[in-house]
Amino acid sequence: MINPSNGMISTSSAAANAQSPGLKTYFKTPEGRYKLHYEKTHPSGLLHYAHGKTVTQVTIANLKDKPAPSTPPAPPSSFSASSGVRSAAARLLGAGNGSRALGFVGGNGGSKSLSGSSRIGSLGASSSSSSMINTNFDGKGTYIIFNVGDAIFISDLNSQDKDPIKSIHFSNSNPVCHAFDQDAKDGHDLLIGLNSGDVYSVSLRQQLQDVGKKLVGAHHYNKDGSVNNGRCASIAWVPGGDGAFVVAHADGNLYVYEKSKDGAGDSSFPVIKDQTQFTVAHARYSKSNPIARWHICQGPINSIAFSTDGTHLAIVGRDGYLRVFDYSKEQLICGGKSYYGALLCCAWSMDGKYILTGGEDDLVQVWSMEDRKVVAWGEGHNSWVSGVAFDSYWSSPNSDGTGETVMYRFGSVGQDTRLLLWDLEMDEIVVPLRRGPPGGSPTFSTGSQSAHWDNVPVGTLQPAPSMRDVPKLSPLVAHRIHTEPLSGVIFTQESVLSVCREGHIKIWMRPGFSESQSGNNPDTLLSTSSKEKPLLSSKVGSSSYRQ
Amino acid sequence: MGAAGSKLEKALGDQFPEGERYFGLENFGNTCYCNSVLQALYFCVPFREQLLEYYANNKNIGDAEENLLTCLADLFTQISSQKKKTGVIAPKRFVQRLKKQNELFRSYMHQDAHEFLNFLLNELVDILEKEAQAAKSDPETSSPTEKTANGPKNGQLNGVRKEPLVTWVHKNFQGILTNETKCLRCETVTARDETFFDLSLDIEQNSSITSCLKNFSSTETLNAEDKFFCDKCCSLQEAQKRMKIKKPPHILVIHLKRFKYIEQLGRYKKLSYRVVFPLELKLSNTVEDADIEYSLFAVVVHVGSGPNHGHYVSLVKSHNHWLFFDDENVEMIDESAVQTFFGSAQEYSSNTDHGYILFYESLGASNKS
Numbered sequence: 001m002i003n004p005s006n007g008m009i010s011t012s013s014a015a016a017n018a019q020s021p022g023l024k025t026y027f028k029t030p031e032g033r034y035k036l037h038y039e040k041t042h043p044s045g046l047l048h049y050a051h052g053k054t055v056t057q058v059t060i061a062n063l064k065d066k067p068a069p070s071t072p073p074a075p076p077s078s079f080s081a082s083s084g085v086r087s088a089a090a091r092l093l094g095a096g097n098g099s100r101a102l103g104f105v106g107g108n109g110g111s112k113s114l115s116g117s118s119r120i121g122s123l124g125a126s127s128s129s130s131s132m133i134n135t136n137f138d139g140k141g142t143y144i145i146f147n148v149g150d151a152i153f154i155s156d157l158n159s160q161d162k163d164p165i166k167s168i169h170f171s172n173s174n175p176v177c178h179a180f181d182q183d184a185k186d187g188h189d190l191l192i193g194l195n196s197g198d199v200y201s202v203s204l205r206q207q208l209q210d211v212g213k214k215l216v217g218a219h220h221y222n223k224d225g226s227v228n229n230g231r232c233a234s235i236a237w238v239p240g241g242d243g244a245f246v247v248a249h250a251d252g253n254l255y256v257y258e259k260s261k262d263g264a265g266d267s268s269f270p271v272i273k274d275q276t277q278f279t280v281a282h283a284r285y286s287k288s289n290p291i292a293r294w295h296i297c298q299g300p301i302n303s304i305a306f307s308t309d310g311t312h313l314a315i316v317g318r319d320g321y322l323r324v325f326d327y328s329k330e331q332l333i334c335g336g337k338s339y340y341g342a343l344l345c346c347a348w349s350m351d352g353k354y355i356l357t358g359g360e361d362d363l364v365q366v367w368s369m370e371d372r373k374v375v376a377w378g379e380g381h382n383s384w385v386s387g388v389a390f391d392s393y394w395s396s397p398n399s400d401g402t403g404e405t406v407m408y409r410f411g412s413v414g415q416d417t418r419l420l421l422w423d424l425e426m427d428e429i430v431v432p433l434r435r436g437p438p439g440g441s442p443t444f445s446t447g448s449q450s451a452h453w454d455n456v457p458v459g460t461l462q463p464a465p466s467m468r469d470v471p472k473l474s475p476l477v478a479h480r481i482h483t484e485p486l487s488g489v490i491f492t493q494e495s496v497l498s499v500c501r502e503g504h505i506k507i508w509m510r511p512g513f514s515e516s517q518s519g520n521n522p523d524t525l526l527s528t529s530s531k532e533k534p535l536l537s538s539k540v541g542s543s544s545y546r547q
Numbered sequence: 548m549g550a551a552g553s554k555l556e557k558a559l560g561d562q563f564p565e566g567e568r569y570f571g572l573e574n575f576g577n578t579c580y581c582n583s584v585l586q587a588l589y590f591c592v593p594f595r596e597q598l599l600e601y602y603a604n605n606k607n608i609g610d611a612e613e614n615l616l617t618c619l620a621d622l623f624t625q626i627s628s629q630k631k632k633t634g635v636i637a638p639k640r641f642v643q644r645l646k647k648q649n650e651l652f653r654s655y656m657h658q659d660a661h662e663f664l665n666f667l668l669n670e671l672v673d674i675l676e677k678e679a680q681a682a683k684s685d686p687e688t689s690s691p692t693e694k695t696a697n698g699p700k701n702g703q704l705n706g707v708r709k710e711p712l713v714t715w716v717h718k719n720f721q722g723i724l725t726n727e728t729k730c731l732r733c734e735t736v737t738a739r740d741e742t743f744f745d746l747s748l749d750i751e752q753n754s755s756i757t758s759c760l761k762n763f764s765s766t767e768t769l770n771a772e773d774k775f776f777c778d779k780c781c782s783l784q785e786a787q788k789r790m791k792i793k794k795p796p797h798i799l800v801i802h803l804k805r806f807k808y809i810e811q812l813g814r815y816k817k818l819s820y821r822v823v824f825p826l827e828l829k830l831s832n833t834v835e836d837a838d839i840e841y842s843l844f845a846v847v848v849h850v851g852s853g854p855n856h857g858h859y860v861s862l863v864k865s866h867n868h869w870l871f872f873d874d875e876n877v878e879m880i881d882e883s884a885v886q887t888f889f890g891s892a893q894e895y896s897s898n899t900d901h902g903y904i905l906f907y908e909s910l911g912a913s914n915k916s
Contacts, residue, residue, distance in 0.1 A: 341825035360825035362757045382758040
C-alpha cells in the first residue's frame with residue numbers, strides 16, 4: 001500500500017507540509033501575521049519501523065560566542081585528529097579517569113562490560129571520519145536539537161536549510177528527551193535521555209565540532225538502566241543548580257544527578273514501600289550518582305518543569321495530577337487533578353505565579369500558585385493538549401507599568417494539529433465567572449465553593465474540579481498549522497516554534513520580525529506589522545526556551 | 548497454544564488475579580468479529596457476574612430451550628470454571644446458535660463487530676423480556692428477572708402497567724438521550740427521549756473522543772428543506788436541535804463510525820483517522836453537570852484498510868493489567884500500547900489497527916444491581 005502521495009513513506013524530506021491542502025504559510029493574530037519562516041526536519045529515508053514509537057521533542061540551544069574548545073577540564077587537544085577519539089572513549093567510561101572507569105566496568109558483570117566495550121568499538125570504527133573537524137562550525141549561534149527515531153538532530157535555527165547540520169545516532173536505544181543549559185559553567189550543557197532509561201551529558205559545542213555520527217565526549221549515567229530502566233520521560237537542568245539535573249522516568253521516579261560527580265556510581269535506593277506515597281531517598285555515598293531518588297507517583301511521569309528561579313518543580317503524569325514541589329526543601333507544596341485523564345505537559349510563567357498544564361481532557365489548565373488551585377480552563381482544542389508555553393516575550397498593548405491588569409499571553413498545541421493562542425487577563429479571572437447549569441440551580445452557591453478553596457493545607461492535592469466551578473477561557477486564535485499531531489511549542493524572541501510528533505518543525509516569525517529577516521516575500525507582509533510595538537522590550541530568559 | 552498460555556501465566560507471575568481466567572477463543576472462519584466482542588463482554592465484570600448469576604439461577608428451571616442467552620451464559624460459565632488459568636476455548640455452540648438466529652452472520656464474510664454487539668444485546672433483552680412475560684403468566688415459576696422487572700414491555704397486554712421492563716442488561720448498558728428541539732419562532736422546547744445501548748459517533752481526523760462527543764451534542768439548525776413541525780405554531784418552523792445525555796449508562800459503549808459510505812465512490816470506505824481516546828473520560832454533554840468519571844476497560848480493534856475485509860482483535864483491562872486478545876492468542880501488553888490503536892494521522896499508513904468500539908465503565912458503582 002505504498003502510495004506516492006503519502007508523506008510518511010515518500011522519500012522527499014519534510015513531506016512538503018507547507019503545500020498540504022488547507023495549510024497556510026502564515027497565521028493571523030490581533031497583533032499581525034505570524035509568517036512561516038523556516039521549516040526544519042530530519043533527512044529523508046530515515047523512517048523505519050521503530051520511528052512511530054518515539055515522539056519528537058525540541059530544545060533550543062543558544063551557544064554564546066566562546067572560543068573553542070569550550071571544555072576546560074577536558075583532556076588536552078580533544079578535538080585534534082585521532083586523539084579525540086581516544087579521549088572520547090576514555091571519557092565515556094568515566095570522566096577521563098581510565099583506571100577507575102575500567103574497574104567499574106569489570107565490577108558490573110559480563111553483560112555490562114560487553115556493552116561498554118562495544119561502545120568503544122563503535123567509536124573506534126568511526127575514527128576515520130571523526131578525525132576531521134567540522135570547519136563550518138563557527139562556535140556560536142542558536143541551534144535546535146530534536147529527536148527522531150534512533151537519532152538526535154541539530155539544526156541551525158537561523159538558516160534556511162531544512163536539513164539538520166548534524167545527526168547523532170544511538171545504537172542502544174532511542175533518544176526521547178533532552179535539555180540544554182544556557183549557563184553551563186563547564187563544557188557539558190546538553191542532556192539526552194533514552195527510552196532505555198540511559199542518560200548522557202555532553203558538550204553541544206563538541207558535538208558540532210565533530211563530524212561523526214556518534215556522541216563524543218559523553219558522560220553516561222544510569223548505564224543500561226542499572227539504576228532505573230524506565231523510559232526517560234523528561235529531563236531538566238536545575239536552574240542555578242551548579243550542574244545538577246533531574247531525570248524523570250516512566251515508572252514515577254525522578255533522580256537527581258550532579259554532573260561534577262562520577263557518572264559511574266553505584267547508587268542504590270531502598271525499595272519503595274508504598275507506591276502511592278511521595279518519598280525522597282538520598283544516596284548512601286556522597287560520591288555516587290544519582291544523589292537522590294524522588295518517588296513521585298504510581299505510574300508514568302509525563303513532563304516536568306522548573307520555575308525560572310529553580311525554587312519550584314512542577315510534575316505532571318499519567319495519574320492526571322499536577323504536583324508542585326519546593327525543590328530545595330524536597331517538599332510537595334500543592335497540586336491538583338485534571339478534569340479527567342492524564343496530564344501531558346506543563347510550563348511556568350516567567351514570574352513563577354502560574355503553571356499551564358495540558359492533557360487528555362483537551363483542556364489547557366491554568367494553575368495559580370497563589371491560590372493553589374485551578375483558576376481557568378482553556379477550551380478550544382479538539383484533541384489532547386500536548387504542548388503549552390507562556391510567551392514571555394509578549395507584552396500587552398496596555399502594560400505600560402501603570403495599568404492594574406496583568407496580562408499573560410500563552411500558547412498551546414495539540415494532537416488536533418493546531419496552535420492556539422490565549423490571553424489571560426488576571427482581572428477577569430480573580431472573580432470566577434461561574435457558569436451555572438442551564439436554567440440555573442437555586443441550590444448552587446458561589447460563596448461556599450470559594451470558601452472551600454481557601455487556606456488549603458500545604459501538600460494537599462486537589463480533586464478534579466467540577467466543570468461548572470472553573471472559569472473558562474476561549475482562545476484568541478486557533479490555527480491548523482501542521483498535518484501531523486503536534487508535540488510541542490516554544491516561544492523565542494523572534495518567533496514561535498511548533499513541532500509535530502513525526503519530527504517536522506516550523507518556525508513562525510512574529511509580526512514585525514519577518515519583514516527584516518525574510519526578504520524573499522515582502523509583498524505578503526502586512527503593512528500594520530511595522531507599526532506594532534517592538535517586542536524586544538520584554539525580558540529575556542534562558543529558561544523560557546524550554547517548553 | 549498451551550505454550551502461549553503458560554507464557555502469559557509466566558508474564559503475570561504471582562500477579563495472576565485470583566480466580567480470573569484468560570482464554571483465547573477459536574476462530575471458525577471469520578468469526579473474529581464475534582470473538583473480539585465476546586472478550587470485551589466477558590471482561591465487563593458487572594455484565595459477566597449478572598449473566599453467571601442468571602445462569603446459576605435458571606439452569607435447573609426445566610430444560611429451557613437453547614437461545615443466544617443460554618449459549619452466552621454457557622460459554623462464560625465454561626471459561627470461568629476452567630481448571631487452567633489460560634488456554635483456548637471453542638465458542639462452538641454460541642457461534643452455531645448465532646448463525647441459526649440471524650442469516651446476516653451465517654456467511655463466512657467479514658462481519659461488522661458493532662452490528663454483532665448491537666444484535667446480541669437486543670437479542671438478550673428480547674429473551675429476558677419474553678421470559679419475564681412467561682413468568683408473569685405462570686406465577687408458579689419464579690424468575691430472577693422478576694426482581695428487577697417493573698412490568699412487561701407491552702404494558703397493554705395486562706392493561707395495567709406501562710413501564711418498560713428493565714432487565715439487568717438494561718441496567719448495565721442502557722442510557723437515555725434527550726433530543727431537544729427549540730422552535731425558533733415560539734421558542735418552545737420539545738424534548739423527546741430515546742434509549743441507547745451505545746453511542747455511534749461521527750469521527751474527524753486528528754480529534755479526540757471528547758471532541759467527537761461534543762460534536763454529537765452540538766446544536767444543529769433545522770431550516771430550509773429540513774424544517775421542524777412545531778406543535779404550538781402548528782406549522783413548519785426553523786428550529787435548533789441538540790442531543791444530550793439525560794441518563795448516562797453504567798457501561799458506556801462508544802462506536803466510532805469508521806465505515807462511511809462515500810457517495811462519489813458508491814461504496815463504503817474505512818476511515819483510518821487518528822481519534823485519541825483517554826483511559827478516563829467524563830461526559831460533558833449531559834443534561835445535568837454530572838461529572839461522572841468513566842474508565843476504559845475494553846477496546847474492539849478493527850485491523851485492515853477496508854470495510855469488507857480485515858480482522859478484529861480486542862484489548863481488555865483486567866485487574867489493572869492490559870491484555871491483547873487475538874482469537875486463540877492472549878498476550879499481556881503495556882498500558883502505553885493502547886495508544887498504538889488510535890489510528891493514523893496520514894491517510895495511507897502501514898498502521899491499520901484502529902480502535903472501533905470502546906467500552907467504558909462508570910467509576911461510581913451506583914448502577915450495579
